[in-house]
Amino acid sequence: MTALSHSSAWAALARHRRDIADTRMRDLFAADPGRFGAFSLEAAGLFLDYSKNCITQDTVGLLLDLARQQDVEGACARMFGGEPINLTEKRAVLHTALRNRSDRPVTVDGRDVMPAVRAVLERMDAFANSVRDGDWRGYTGQPITDVVNIGIGGSDLGPVMATEALKPFAHAHVALHFVSNVDGTHLAEQLKWLDPETTLFVIASKTFTTQETLTNAHSARRWFLETAKDEAHVARHFVAVSTNEAEVRKFGIDPANMFGFWDWVGGRYSLWSAIGLPIMIAIGPERFAELLAGAHAMDEHFRTAPLERNMPVLLALLGVWYRNFWDASSYAVLPYDQYLHRFPAYLQQLDMESNGKSVTRGGEPVDYQTGPVLFGEPGTNGQHAFYQLIHQGTSLIPCDFVAAATTHNPIGAEAGAHHRILLSNVFAQAEALMRGKTADEVRAEMTKSGKLAEEVEALVPHRVFPGNRPSNTILMQSLTPATLGALIALYEHKVFVQGVVWDINSFDQWGVELGKQLASTILPEMESGPAEGAHDSSTTGLMAWWRANR
Numbered sequence: 001m002t003a004l005s006h007s008s009a010w011a012a013l014a015r016h017r018r019d020i021a022d023t024r025m026r027d028l029f030a031a032d033p034g035r036f037g038a039f040s041l042e043a044a045g046l047f048l049d050y051s052k053n054c055i056t057q058d059t060v061g062l063l064l065d066l067a068r069q070q071d072v073e074g075a076c077a078r079m080f081g082g083e084p085i086n087l088t089e090k091r092a093v094l095h096t097a098l099r100n101r102s103d104r105p106v107t108v109d110g111r112d113v114m115p116a117v118r119a120v121l122e123r124m125d126a127f128a129n130s131v132r133d134g135d136w137r138g139y140t141g142q143p144i145t146d147v148v149n150i151g152i153g154g155s156d157l158g159p160v161m162a163t164e165a166l167k168p169f170a171h172a173h174v175a176l177h178f179v180s181n182v183d184g185t186h187l188a189e190q191l192k193w194l195d196p197e198t199t200l201f202v203i204a205s206k207t208f209t210t211q212e213t214l215t216n217a218h219s220a221r222r223w224f225l226e227t228a229k230d231e232a233h234v235a236r237h238f239v240a241v242s243t244n245e246a247e248v249r250k251f252g253i254d255p256a257n258m259f260g261f262w263d264w265v266g267g268r269y270s271l272w273s274a275i276g277l278p279i280m281i282a283i284g285p286e287r288f289a290e291l292l293a294g295a296h297a298m299d300e301h302f303r304t305a306p307l308e309r310n311m312p313v314l315l316a317l318l319g320v321w322y323r324n325f326w327d328a329s330s331y332a333v334l335p336y337d338q339y340l341h342r343f344p345a346y347l348q349q350l351d352m353e354s355n356g357k358s359v360t361r362g363g364e365p366v367d368y369q370t371g372p373v374l375f376g377e378p379g380t381n382g383q384h385a386f387y388q389l390i391h392q393g394t395s396l397i398p399c400d401f402v403a404a405a406t407t408h409n410p411i412g413a414e415a416g417a418h419h420r421i422l423l424s425n426v427f428a429q430a431e432a433l434m435r436g437k438t439a440d441e442v443r444a445e446m447t448k449s450g451k452l453a454e455e456v457e458a459l460v461p462h463r464v465f466p467g468n469r470p471s472n473t474i475l476m477q478s479l480t481p482a483t484l485g486a487l488i489a490l491y492e493h494k495v496f497v498q499g500v501v502w503d504i505n506s507f508d509q510w511g512v513e514l515g516k517q518l519a520s521t522i523l524p525e526m527e528s529g530p531a532e533g534a535h536d537s538s539t540t541g542l543m544a545w546w547r548a549n550r
Ligand SMILES: O=P(O)(O)OC[C@H]1O[C@@H](O)[C@@H](O)[C@@H](O)[C@@H]1O
Pocket: 152, 153, 154, 155, 204, 205, 206, 207, 208, 209, 210, 213, 267, 268, 353, 509, 512
């Protein structure tokens, strides 16, 4: 048995779970008019209502005991303090330094990293401005009209998500494009409409060895040179974002056109670094600084607020509650904001790559569940697709609803009509999940509409909603760079706290390696076929089928 599953806080929660098995949220609301006030809080421009959870004050108390037992506060101090908490890679975890707007130094191995962080930001500012202002010219003297970011995973998802989310702030006459997939279709479809004379490529890769990114980057260069002819022109059209100067040089990009970052920035935590360059080109350095400031505000809240008033801690503990004590294997994030349409995809990497682990930090197998499957779609689309299962399926799927009080597009017959409809749907969904609909309520409703008793009884079981399905609602006044920064940081810290509770390393990702390794074995075998016995019959058969059918 692991220390966690053996611990007193864990056992107390398991007991409490049995005690409240028959407690219904709708009764808790009826009994306590102050429930909303008691289970909600505001931080860094975000408002969290967590009252629609299967919890009482006792539950929260026991979850906080678990957080204390697992030393969440100590772990938080160690992360912000630059200790090498990513044990398997012997690295500090300091994405918070990238958005540190205070004068506090941040030291790694005794050295303050802030001067280097600021220096890269200044170079990014100058470069982004020169592209936005049309001062950075292509090889024929024309300003840049299109920027293509080539990267994958953390070198893609954060920039795409934030660039989409902050579209209302993108005033420059520069269009952003993102290519990640090694499927040639992705690059080909993006390049179709672009002019090499006015296109700038940002090659984004922490390691600068990622197969997909390098393959796409080489093809982009070939496409560019078909028109530009002269290798010397590459310098005006290709810049790199990486920690690996030697590989950048090898690719043929002058280090003068490289924006660096550091091994203490994890890929999925890197949008605050030079990886955010496309975001900065889209929204400008001032707005990018607001994004950093919003995240910093959430960092300060996380670092200093007591656990019981700490938004990331509470969200994390609620996740643990359902994952480990209610057997909830998945979890939905449902942004009611079209601009956040890539937010669930971004969170999938953040959460599932961080906490999809099954050994403890000490290398012991866990005997409890860790990270859930995360999915989501922007509202209201999800309602007409998979919400059926959330309302009436056999699994418990906790949901986070995310919405802004105001819209950037107040359209409709009356100004803002669309937005009122959108928000009424968020509030209604959370209420419906919590309340459900009892058999008696179904009967009463149907009888009122004049249906025959027999017909009613046949339909009752189909029309009952079990309810008691949990959700959090996260609101902000408006989706801005600052509130987006706070929102992302909220989830980053949530994932961190869960990793601490589960005693896993949230900052490595060995699970992506095996597939990479096998693909590099299979690639040279594609044409000739593998040596006999090199693979199982399925893998060999699939390769043979491909050779016969291509
Ligand atoms: O930024 P690079 O080094 O190209 O890595 C891109 C992505 O690669 C994957 O294998 C993962 O490890 C991700 O965490 C990472 O974001």
